[in-house]
Amino acid sequence: xxxxxxxxxxxxxxxxxxxxxxxxxxxxxxxxxxxxxxxxxxxxxxxxxxxxxxxxxxxxxxxxxxxxxxxxxxxxxxxxxxxxxxxxxxxxxxxxxxxxxxxxxxxxxxxxxxxxxxxxxxxxxxxxxxxxxxxxxxxxxxxxxxxxxxxxxxxxxxxxxxxxxxxxxxxxxxxxxxxxxxxxxxxxxxxxxxxxxxxxxxxxxxxxxxxxxxxxxxxxxxxxxxxxxxxxxxxxxxxxxxxxxxxxxxxxxxxxxxxxxxxxxxxxxxxxxxxxxxxxxxxxxxxxxxxxxxxxxxxxxxxxxxxxxxxxxxxxxxxxxxxxxxxxxxxxxxxxxxxxxxxxxxxxxxxxxxxxxxxxxxxxxxxxxxxxxxxxxxxxxxxxxxxxxxxxxxxxxxxxxxxxxxxxxxxxx
Amino acid sequence: xxxxxxxxxxxxxxxxxxxxxxxxxxxxxxxxxxxxxxxxxxxxxxxxxxxxxxxxxxxxxxxxxxxxxxxxxxxxxxxxxxxxxxxxxxxxxxxxxxxxxxxxxxxxxxxxxxxxxxxxxxxxxxxxxxxxxxxxxxxxxxxxxxxxxxxxxxxxxxxxxxxxxxxxxxxxxxxxxxxxxxxxxxxxxxxxxxxxxxxxxxxxxxxxxxxxxxxxxxxxxxxxxxxxxxxxxxxxxxxxxxxxxxxxxxxxxxxxxxxxxxxxxxxxxxxxxxxxxxxxxxxxxxxxxxxxxxxxxxxxxxxxxxxxxxxxxxxxxxxxxxxxxxxxxxxxxxxxxxxxxxxxxxxxxxxxxxxxxxxxxxxxxxxxxxxxxxxxxxxxxxxxxxxxxxxxxxxxxxxxxxxxxxxxxxxx
Numbered sequence: 110x111x112x113x114x115x116x117x118x119x120x121x122x123x124x125x126x127x128x129x130x131x132x133x134x135x136x137x138x139x140x141x142x143x144x145x146x147x148x149x150x151x152x153x154x155x156x157x158x159x160x161x162x163x164x165x166x167x168x169x170x171x172x173x174x175x176x177x178x179x180x181x182x183x184x185x186x187x188x189x190x191x192x193x194x195x196x197x198x199x200x201x202x203x204x205x206x207x208x209x210x211x212x213x214x215x216x217x218x219x220x221x222x223x224x225x226x227x228x229x230x231x232x233x234x235x236x237x238x239x240x241x242x243x244x245x246x247x248x249x250x251x252x253x254x255x256x257x258x259x260x261x262x263x264x265x266x267x268x269x270x271x272x273x274x275x276x277x278x279x280x281x282x283x284x285x286x287x288x289x290x291x292x293x294x295x296x297x298x299x300x301x302x303x304x305x306x307x308x309x310x311x312x313x314x315x316x317x318x319x320x321x322x323x324x325x326x327x328x329x330x331x332x333x334x335x336x337x338x339x340x341x342x343x344x345x346x347x348x349x350x351x352x353x354x355x356x357x358x359x360x361x362x363x364x365x366x367x368x369x370x371x372x373x374x375x376x377x378x379x380x381x382x383x384x385x386x387x388x389x390x391x392x393x394x395x396x397x398x399x400x401x402x403x404x405x406x407x408x409x410x411x412x413x414x415x416x417x418x419x420x421x422x423x424x425x426x427x428x429x430x431x432x433x434x435x436x437x438x439x440x441x442x443x444x445x446x447x448x449x450x451x452x453x454x455x456x457x458x459x460x461x462x463x464x465x466x467x468x469x470x471x472x473x474x475x476x477x478x479x480x481x482x483x484x485x486x487x488x489x490x491x492x493x494x495x496x497x498x499x500x501x502x503x504x505x506x507x508x509x510x511x512x513x514x515x516x517x518x519x520x521x522x
Numbered sequence: 523x524x525x526x527x528x529x530x531x532x533x534x535x536x537x538x539x540x541x542x543x544x545x546x547x548x549x550x551x552x553x554x555x556x557x558x559x560x561x562x563x564x565x566x567x568x569x570x571x572x573x574x575x576x577x578x579x580x581x582x583x584x585x586x587x588x589x590x591x592x593x594x595x596x597x598x599x600x601x602x603x604x605x606x607x608x609x610x611x612x613x614x615x616x617x618x619x620x621x622x623x624x625x626x627x628x629x630x631x632x633x634x635x636x637x638x639x640x641x642x643x644x645x646x647x648x649x650x651x652x653x654x655x656x657x658x659x660x661x662x663x664x665x666x667x668x669x670x671x672x673x674x675x676x677x678x679x680x681x682x683x684x685x686x687x688x689x690x691x692x693x694x695x696x697x698x699x700x701x702x703x704x705x706x707x708x709x710x711x712x713x714x715x716x717x718x719x720x721x722x723x724x725x726x727x728x729x730x731x732x733x734x735x736x737x738x739x740x741x742x743x744x745x746x747x748x749x750x751x752x753x754x755x756x757x758x759x760x761x762x763x764x765x766x767x768x769x770x771x772x773x774x775x776x777x778x779x780x781x782x783x784x785x786x787x788x789x790x791x792x793x794x795x796x797x798x799x800x801x802x803x804x805x806x807x808x809x810x811x812x813x814x815x816x817x818x819x820x821x822x823x824x825x826x827x828x829x830x831x832x833x834x835x836x837x838x839x840x841x842x843x844x845x846x847x848x849x850x851x852x853x854x855x856x857x858x859x860x861x862x863x864x865x866x867x868x869x870x871x872x873x874x875x876x877x878x879x880x881x882x883x884x885x886x887x888x889x890x891x892x893x894x895x896x897x898x899x900x901x902x903x904x905x906x907x908x909x910x911x912x913x914x915x916x917x918x919x920x921x922x923x924x925x926x927x928x929x930x931x932x933x934x
Binding site for chain 1: 545547548578586587590591593594597598599600614615642643644646647648649652653655656658757791792800802803804805806807826853856857858860861864865867868872873874
């Protein structure tokens, strides 16, 4: 039986700690209110630059000393530009947390953001943009989100080339000053740790840190429609999106079960209909991306050009067809699959740290695995079918990246 | 965390190993078959991987649909993979479903290989080849393996080529299956909360009648020579560089030193390649890793960068490898060891990770190595071991493959 301890500091930072028995590791996720939606006009890429610059010197250590200190403690760490947050994630032995935490806190509270480090960082960001051109499976989803959600929600986490070239280190410093604040920040820790010790240590380390920031409105301005991005690829890479409930919506768990029927395992409808029965592709899947205000279903399939038109057609047919209902057997498989994944997630301290921090942001409270399992068990096949019947998707945003344009799909009425 | 190792061998040679951990919340099992692209004849290139797909297409007791549904009915996280040397079928489940998972895996390991399924799945394989053709890393990796290993089948493409897969017949696949999927050429690995004796009883019931063929592997010679090849790709945007050079095998005790040396020189963070290439923004990726194969091994180095910095990045990579043995310090070796120990510990905390480690060790080493022992062996690595390794291997000869954008840039 897991228990999640929570604490809110005077400066607004929220701490969540889930101690685990029988493990030696600890995972940490720190969500900072500095995602790409917060980037100023003309500054798309600031979050990406900051997320890299945080590794290049902090506190009283230069980049090398800081990196060596973390490596010496065996701390695996990364930062990620996300839509709403700049996320700092780390995994280490729980016993090392007291030594590692000061180094991680330095990255947030006192990164150097040196002028010398800026140009190499910009070069890396520009190269990542170029590398994205060579990664069609990733690029199709980036392009799809831009057209589906529009600005700022669908903004690419890679930044925009033009803006990256124009930004200066002062812009990143200003962004840091404005956005890396405790109010709206969430720190999730799970694993071999002791709650009071972590609470007191974080409190001491962040004494004096203050600030508040208004986040932009979650506005959805995507044009939708059907698009083609020409590319000299071997496969046509196809992305499809439609709206779905946001995470706080009471129906979000029901939607999750619906997606599990479509894409939960190899008996899922997409795998069966697109790949197994027709041999149209190797990779096909759909995921439910639930945000705080907006949710979406995003589907992908990659198919050689001659098979691509049929792939898109069958994909859309399946996304719509589920509204006619699922069988009790499909429902049961989805429930068991979802609950198994929960237990498996519980075996990973880093996955749990990320999950409780995400819950706190989306739902204003972290959920234990038992709580989620109970919510899944409360859903009946009739509830799922009623939901699906009432939420038949009829407007899709579709995008094909590849050598030839595809005809727009014609969703059935 | 108390973990007990258990082992059994059936009369037909099938070996079963397990780490029983009563405190675990899940259980994992996998059938590891000692076969892969290395065990193929050139005209059959890709048969091991294609066969792996066909194993999910039904048995005497189950249709393909039923196989998939039965795995999903128990909420299994399951899959299969094919490498140059091992084909693995595995499932990670809640403990109460372990018998169902064993029943399914042992059933699909004796597949029907029906014609209609074979023809349909061929399309899926050709799609998979197309998908990897869109990944520059795989393009240069496959080419470098081919160049390095020459006529040795270790250099074969795991997926095969469009031609070899198109030409493959179901009969040839059947012959390959009968020869290679022999009980004395595989091991069943178990980890997590489980009743080992009950598992052995069940596996004996299901697999005890499988006939052994005495399948063996011909290792062949590896005669690496220095080489460099440039691929021109009109659709690429970045420059990609990948090289192979000799390293210790999977059985060689120096594999621990090889892993540490790779981290010191080319870990994604905090390594020499990181500080000389990534930190100054010259390359967006620059890494070195060690791949131990059965009785042979390689170091793999890889970088991607802006095409206009290709020459500079290539020179820096070469210099780092040329001077690998110079100035190795105890603290950089210590840091590398800490990083590897952390990864081992994390994967050891999950039954799925232990199951994979156990199966691999048993196939390559024929013995069990507890996580604590592995950590001890890692801990014992010193600067002198790295210097010895560099003296013995020297990152020579090098097989290089570079992929450079052609005249028409921009594909997206």
